[in-house]
Amino acid sequence: MYEFDISLGMDWLTEHHATIDCRSYRVIFGDIHAPEFIYHGSLPGKSMQIIYALQVRTLLSHGCEGFLATIHDTTLKVSSIHDQPIVSEFPDVFPDELPGIPPVH
Structure with missing residues (x-):
């Protein structure tokens, strides 16, 4: 392999506070x-x-x-339904888990 390509979106880079350092070949x-x-x-x-x-x-x-490679940080706490400001006021309205993907209309 003589070169590598990287495909990034500005929204993704911004969300993850990423800085591309081309001189040092690192992100x-x-x-x-x-x-x-x-x-x-x-x-x-x-x-x-x-x-x-x-x-x-x-x-x-x-x-x-x-x-396509992904990295998953296993040290992060998984947020619960009770951590969400609006949802925590009405926990009986929102199920703990979604039953599936909505049907295509």
Whole structure:
């Protein structure tokens, strides 16, 4: 593998307080001086190529391989229905778990 591509959305980057450091081939999550997590690129000396979701869709439709990776923080507390301000006032109205995905109309 001679290069790697990264597909990111501005909304996602903003939500996760991410900073892309192209010179060091890393993405810093959280405060840049006290980061929660740092992703280090594996190929020093190569530039990071960023492509957008529409480009990803086009490449996949032309037979290119795509990989999707996710990270799940298992140390975070799972919020309950009682932690939500409005929902906590009416816990008998909202079920603990949703029965499923709504039907397509």
